[in-house]
Amino acid sequence: MPELTAPQWLAVAGALAGLGLLLSLGFALQRRRVEARAYLRGVRYVLSDDPDAAIEALSDAARLGSPEAVETYLALGSLFRRTGDMARAVRLHRNMLLRAGLTPERRREIELELAEDYRRGGMAGDAEAAYRALWQAGERRAGEGLRDVLVDAGRLDEAVEVQQALSQGGADPVRAHLLAAVSRARSAAGDREGALAAARQAVECPGHADALLALAEAEAAAGNRAAAREAADAALSADPRAALLAWPALQALGDPAEALAVVEPRLAAAPADPALHLLRARALYRAGRSAEAADAARQALALDHTGEVTVSMREVLRETTSPAPEELPWRHELMVKALLRKVRPARCSRCGAETAVPAWRCRRCGAFGSFGPRA
Ligand SMILES: [Zn+2]
CATH class of the missing domain: 1.25.40.10 (Tetratricopeptide repeat domain)
Structure with a gap:
């Protein structure tokens, strides 16, 4: 073998390095292609409404480590949860956690999702344990989740404690x-x-x-x-x-007169407020002035443009159990009107859940004060 001069050595080394680079690029490209295929297959299953096949295909893609697959997984998980399919959401998120090489941030994010699946799926014990572990590790969102689990379970004092820490x-x-x-x-x-x-x-x-x-x-x-x-x-x-x-x-x-003393001055200042008319109707009814109560309730219905007051009225009419016989005609009339009225629900700004009944807390996601004004 002839002696090689220094420049020749350099040329050979360069060529080898180039070849190595080409080869590794080739492998990387090949790998990306396999990942992309698995990923696209997963997406196709999602679109064609075959979630189990989608989970499987996306598992392949996730094993191969494509970042798109992780994103799609997370999106798919929240889709399952939104549609109430908790078993699939849990399975999906557990599968994701099995994947090697997740960054600590990704892992925490998925663990939070899983805890939320548990909470929404009624697995309160698992949810509490998962949230507690993350909360102790300093994850603020886990504190919020833990608080919501405690509220759901009626453990309000503990929920206050967590909220105080938050x-x-x-x-x-x-x-x-x-x-x-x-x-x-x-x-x-x-x-x-x-x-x-x-x-x-x-x-x-x-x-x-x-x-x-x-x-x-x-x-x-x-x-x-x-x-x-x-x-x-x-x-x-x-x-x-x-x-x-x-x-x-x-x-x-x-004393219903006290209630009227609160409501009537407000009504004088805001005569088009249907909720105040309904409050007045209820106070009048309690005071035994049922004909006036019926008039006030009619006004509340007439002024109610969102249907919000109508829903409350249905509740009221349902609640009062045994009306006097002379009340039956107007109660019937109000009930029919209230039932025929179309109601626009309020939407939770956090999770999108809709409610017709007025409430401070969203029953689905646990958020407080998240219902904005109706459409
Ligand atoms: Zn909500």
Whole structure:
């Protein structure tokens, strides 16, 4: 073999390096092609509505490590959850976690998704354990999930504790909602002092209608009628939309004349507010002025453009069990009108769930105050 000069050596080395590069590029390209095929197959199954085949195909792609597959997986998982297919969502996310080489961020993201599947699938124990582990590892979103699991389970005091840890100081509307719920739960258990204490903590968040209504209910139960009336009034000032949720507070005032004293001045200032008309109807009915109540309810229906008040009216008409015989004609008339009315539901800004019934908390995702004004 002839001696090679230095430049010749360099040329050979360069050529070998080039060849190596070409080969590895070829392998990489080949690998990408296989991944892309598995990925496209997965997407095709998703589109043709064959989720099990899609999970399988996407598993192949994910094993091969394509970033698109991970994204598609996550999207598919949230699709399953949205359509209520929790078993598939769980299987999908568990499969994803089996994949080697996930970055810690990706792993946490998938674990959060899995915890959410557990929560929504009614596997509260698994959800709590998963969220707790992530929360202890410093994942803030897991704290929110843990709080929601605790609220679902009615463990409100613990939920308040978690929320307190999540709170970054200052007014915290979620904490106020939770404390309002704590207050009502204590009330229901006969603990008036405890109910009052929780409600007073709740109103530390200024202008919070739910907290103020809870305070009104607790003050009324403790016999502090003036304070109760003041709090109910403040709630309606803080958020006019609270009117549909204000009846328990107004009813707790005891004397329907007190409820009318809160509602009627507001109605004079806002005569087109159907929710106030419905509140007035309920107070009048309680006061035994049922013909006037029927008129007020008719007005509420006539003014209700979103259907929100109509839904509440259906509830009211359903609730009252044994009407006097002379009430039957107008009750029937109102019921028919209320049932025929089309209702536009409110949509949760966090998860997109729709509700016709007014509520502070989204039952699906657990968010508080997430229902905006109706379309
Ligand atoms: Zn929601």
